[in-house]
Amino acid sequence: MTDYSSNPTLRESATYGRDVIHEIQRAAETGIYDIRGWGAKRKVPHFDDLLFLGASMSRYPLEGYREKCDTRVTLGTRHAKKPLVIETPVTIAGMSFGALSAQAKEALGRGASEVGTSTTTGDGGMTAEERGESTKLVYQYLPSRYGMNPDDLRKADAIEVVLGQGAKPGGGGMLLGQKISDRVAQMRTLPKGIDQRSACRHPDWTGPDDLAIKIAELREITDWQVPIYIKVGATRTYYDVKLAVKAGADVVVLDGMQGGTAATQEVFIEHVGIPTMAAIPQAAQALQEMGVHREVQLIVSGGIRNGADVAKAIALGADAVAIGTAALIALGDNHPRYDEEYRQLGSAAGFYDDFQEGKCPAGISTQDPELSQRLDPVAAGKRLANYLRVLTLEAQTLARACGKSHLHHLEPEDLVALNVEAAAMARVPLAGTDWVPGQRF
């Protein structure tokens, strides 16, 4: 491909960049919108725009190698007889068998279990591999109810009622026919090979008052044993969190617009929802006003990549975080070893997002038996466990530097922002000032 960047006589339009022109041409050729996986790729204010204020004279740090910084979190203390205890506040987000191979689901379970945290089912139900390898498994209760059955519900360590996700708040799911194998079709009670539409609304309740009754039903069926989460995509977060608490949630799961998906319209991924960082303070405010912050736990997902992101999310008010895209990368997604095959698919290592096609060279977002076999669940699980440990260690490092003996002791006061947008969204001062844009005095 010719490199035009060094030719000063060529000026690329800021409005009609090459990517925009390509998309117009693609739309004109096909007459159909673009579908892809991954999450929002546009640059939005994020945790990179925040910095910690480490201890110095006015704060007292903890010694890195001797003094404990606790990471254990208990989820579901509000109503459940058996709250879920996780050893690190980094959990694995819901991803379906169907979107992912059975090997990938098993690897997620293995990695999460090794470090004492939870993993989560997805649309399509619970697989035996996943349950078998996950010591702590959250069972998603979705609008489609694909594969939903009370036996699996009773096997779960927590139940997550999914109202939406950050990549597509207000939208349902889709699993294209090329990924509907015999097993996926059987689990979802649908013909093999058809495009599956997952509903965007639950079939038997329509509002928060109904949802409260639905949650009561789930509690009755499980004899009030396990926590019940409510997952929302980040949009009108302040109100959604208040309604979730009113409906009876033990835990609120908040997924920002950077959160991933297996397949959705590009226009949806990039243009609906708000950034994760902007949503957390709204959620924390709602919980605080209702007097349930830390009693109703808040799990945040969408763009969590490193221990700094973990620590910053917690400092802003989260109790734990969930990772999806990063977990898949840890398993082997987008690895350079498959670069040639990614290129044959019209992509490249580091760019591959066509999860909907089912041709993942890494054996992760596919149902192709040959490709799936490429992923060794034991080795991939070990990589995920390593990564989860690094996230935890990094978060502890930052917390100790701020003088905190538990990650939950981090607070907004420990943070400043690098730019006005981040300061306004995170509700922390612009670095070097005491100015919080939008704060009412």
Place this chain on the structure above:
Amino acid sequence: MMMKTVDLAEQSLRALNQSLHDGEMLSDIREWRVTNTDGAHNIACGLNDDISVDIDGHAGYYCAGMNQRASVTVHGNVGVGVAENMMSGTVRVTGDASQSAGATAHGGLLVIEGNAAARCGISMKGVDIVVKGNTGPMSAFMGQAGRLVVCGDAGDALGDSIYEARLYVKGRVGTLGADCIEKPMRAEHQEELAALLEQAGIDEDPADFRRYGSARELYHFKVDNASAY
């Protein structure tokens, strides 16, 4: 065989459901009667034993939700989502049912002797539903598998976006939903329907019914179908 009556004016719903999940108790008591229901929600949900439960009075939302194996009869009307996600067993309602009756249910038999409101059998995944009266709009929406029998009239948008569920209607159909069409009523369908009606204890002639199902035109997203969505 022992029988036990639970008066919901005297005992909590939680205690009732806990008892109905208690295998040791159920080994002795196989027949249950629930009284003074006062429209309570979530009565007899999550059952997983071959017991029979008679509910005297109206029930609220999600009565007999996720039923497995049990035989539940409601002598009255029910609220939203009766027998939702039922896996097996039988649920019978002598009165009317509110919205989303039998929603997403995978198996078993749901009989509604009165009328069923909107979205009856929404996303049904293998259940058999027999409604002696009428059904509301959007019934069998996205119905994946199983059979819905309507002995009265069916409301608008019947079987919208239907997959492989089979629908039998005796009366008038308001409108058919996207991708739902009338199909020939062959001998095997007459036999299937006759068996269903007999199982439901409803005296109707299968010859009076018409069959509806999926045209299977929306199984793969094609831009030419955009106007159907």
